[in-house]
Amino acid sequence: MGDRLLFLKLWWRAPLKIAAWSPSSAAMGRGIAQHVDPRSPYPVLELGGGTGSVTQALLEIGVAPSRLYVIEREPALCEVLRRRFPGVTVMEGDAAHLRALLAAHEVFRLSAVVSTLPIIWFAPENKRHIIEQAFDLMGDGGPFLQLTNQFRSPIEAKRLGLRGRMIEFVWRNLPPSFVWRYERPEAPSATLA
Numbered sequence: 711m712g713d714r715l716l717f718l719k720l721w722w723r724a725p726l727k728i729a730a731w732s733p734s735s736a737a738m739g740r741g742i743a744q745h746v747d748p749r750s751p752y753p754v755l756e757l758g759g760g761t762g763s764v765t766q767a768l769l770e771i772g773v774a775p776s777r778l779y780v781i782e783r784e785p786a787l788c789e790v791l792r793r794r795f796p797g798v799t800v801m802e803g804d805a806a807h808l809r810a811l812l813a814a815h816e817v818f819r820l821s822a823v824v825s826t827l828p829i830i831w832f833a834p835e836n837k838r839h840i841i842e843q844a845f846d847l848m849g850d851g852g853p854f855l856q857l858t859n860q861f862r863s864p865i866e867a868k869r870l871g872l873r874g875r876m877i878e879f880v881w882r883n884l885p886p887s888f889v890w891r892y893e894r895p896e897a898p899s900a901t902l903a
């Protein structure tokens with residue numbers, strides 16, 4: 711209950727930064743985490759850890775704590791995450807610096823990125839910066855998984871050279887929300903003369 715109150719307090723102070731007055735439900739956590747392959751060889755990056763609903767679900771589907779990296783901007787929420795998930799690497803900072811934050815832990819390759827950032831409200835350049843770093847580390851297939859409670863893609867896929875589709879609707883969440891999956895189509899290989 712304490713963590714929920716903290717979340718509510720932070721939202722009250724800066725609603726656009728936190729973007730939700732309550733953490734995602736367990737159903738929502740599972741709804742997004744189930745699209746990650748826990749057997750992939752590289753680490754998984756979570757963006758916007760909050761109090762850990764999605765972190766918990768990623769661990770439950772079998773992602774090893776040592777292969778899970780979480781970026782969260784709010785120091786108080788980082789404390790909650792570190793207390794709840796001692797084996798997980800929690801990085802305090804802005805998702806826009808994801809490459810540098812991961813490099814500090816010698817992570818240069820990712821299997822998947824799972825984001826509950828309020829990315830729909832981010833400035834286009836900021837969005838592009840996050841997406842480009844994520845795909846450079848994952849490779850074209852991604853997946854970049856994004857939660858949203860809006861009825862449209864939270865990322866302008868075409869403009870950013872991505873392919874996106876809505877893959878999940880979770881109604882057992884307040885508010886009910888959608889999961890989008892993005893990948894970057896491979897550039898056509900040059901034909902040899």
Ligand SMILES: C[S@@+](CC[C@H](N)C(=O)[O-])C[C@H]1O[C@@H](n2cnc3c(N)ncnc32)[C@H](O)[C@@H]1O
Pocket residue numbers: 727728729730732733734735757758759760761762763764781782783784787803804805806826827828
């Ligand atoms: C909608 S909440 C989701 C929290 C949690 N994952 C959940 O599902 O309950 C978004 C989270 O993203 C964090 N956040 C927002 N902008 C961020 C940024 N630029 N970099 C890192 N974290 C950010 C907020 O502090 C907040 O914890």
